Amino acid sequence: MQRLLIVIFIITSSSSSQLEDPQVDPLSNCLKKYNSLRQQAKLRHDAEVRTLQKQLPKFTKPSNRLQHLVSGxxxxxxxxxxxxxPANTSWTFKRGEDYEPLQRDxxxxxxxxxxxxxxxxISMDSAMYKCTVCNTLGCIDFEFxxxxxxxxxxxxKIKKMDNKTALINTRVEVKCDVLSDAKAAVEWIRVMQHNHSRPLKLDSLDRDLVRLPLNTTVDQRELxxxxxxxxxxxGWYTCVASSSLxxxxxxxxxxxxxHLPYLYVSDLYRSDPMGFTVTIGMIMLLILLGTALVLVYRVRRLRRQNALAVRSFSI
Structure with missing residues (x-):
């Protein structure tokens, strides 16, 4: 279509030029103008091609080399x-020394x-995977x-919790550490026994237990x-963790x-031997330092009194 328009334009222009100058050959004039327009179009196309420079493959976004997943x-x-x-991307993997084509069990x-x-x-999919990106200019690769x-x-599984002792009108904070691959729902309840002589057992058929749900935050159910x-x-407080398993x-x-119970020296030593030893040493050092300062003060005072007595006797 473009060529047809060019030819029509050339013929029209040649006809007008022929009317102005009858001696000019219309066919040669038409060919000259056609070749000139074609040459200009080629130059424009070459310029556009030169603007599109060839480029080696390169990664546009950083990736994490180490990928940890749970089966499923x-x-x-x-x-x-x-x-x-444009480049082609191919994938290989290795479990030993060499990379091989992809294969799953x-x-x-x-x-x-x-x-x-x-x-x-699954665990058998654990391996090193490599992507290779290539075009006509070269290749790059990345390993996962x-x-x-x-x-x-x-x-x-719930970590064992130790019994707590708290002062009256203070705050108590207890965390229920749950180990589970499947998502577990955590709930705190208070268990009260009518007969305190019986051992505590969370049996759904035990009618001697009173279960009181406790309010916890929505974001931290385990706290x-x-x-x-x-x-x-x-009393007794119980953490219950439930999942599909x-x-x-x-x-x-x-x-x-x-009030807090009184601690004796033996209890302090057993609770923190190192800290207790350091504390006793610092106390003894302070006592010795104070004793030395008192002795120095008394000696100076005694010397001053003797000097005054000698001076008064000589007068």
């Missing part, structure tokens, strides 16, 4: 890059532009270290906060007292 999750490895002409791979996707990863940890297929405790707050609980006893 989805792994996405990406090597975003830019290049001219269970499951497959998905490729999206410069990304590698693996769903439902993938570590997949198997899930702990068991009910949540129990008791403000301005009184003697009525004394089961539930578990742990309890501690809170004792509220009016």
């Amino acid at each position: 999750e989805t792994l996405i490895l990406s090597c975003p890059n830019t290049a001219n002409p 269970i499951g497959g791979y998905k490729f999206r532009r410069w990304s590698l996707i693996m769903t439902n990863v 270290t993938v570590v997949v940890i198997d899930r702990l297929r068991a009910s949540p 129990l906060l008791l403000n301005n405790v009184t003697h009525q707050d004394e 089961g539930s578990s609980n742990a309890s501690f006893y809170l004792q509220v007292i009016d």
Whole structure:
């Protein structure tokens, strides 16, 4: 279409020039103008090509080399890059010394532009993965270290909690440390027994127990906060952790007292031998230093009195 318009323009211009000068050959004039326009178009095209310079591949975004996952999750490895002409991205992996083509024992791979996707990863997918980006000018590569940890297929585990002793009208803060691969729901309850002589057992069939749910923050369900405790707050407190794999609980006893118990020297030494020794040493050093200052003061005072007595006797 463009060439047709050029030819029509040339013919029109040649016709007008022929009317002005009958001796001019219309065909040669048309060819000259056509070649001139074609040459100009070629020059413009060459200039545009020169502006588009070729480029080696390079990564456009930094990636994390170490990838930690839990079995069952989805792994996405990406090597975003830019290049001219466009580059091809290929993937290999190795568990030993050399890189090999991708191969999974269970499951497959998905490729999206410069990304590698693996769903439902298992511990056998742990390996080093390398993306290689190449075009006609050269290649670049990047390595990922993938570590997949198997899930702990068991009910949540709660760290043992020690009994607490608190002064009256103080604040008590207790954390329930839960170990679980599956997401666990944490709840604090207060357990009260009508018959205190019986051992504490969280049995759903035990009618001697009274369970009182406690209010905790929405963001930190595992943290129990008791403000301005009184003697009525004394008793058993239980943390219950539940998941799809089961539930578990742990309890501690809170004792509220009016004043702290008196500590004897032997108790202080057993609680912190090093600190106790350092404290005693500093006290003895201060006593010796004070004794030395008193002696120096008395000696100077005695010398001054003797000097005054000698001077008065001589007069």
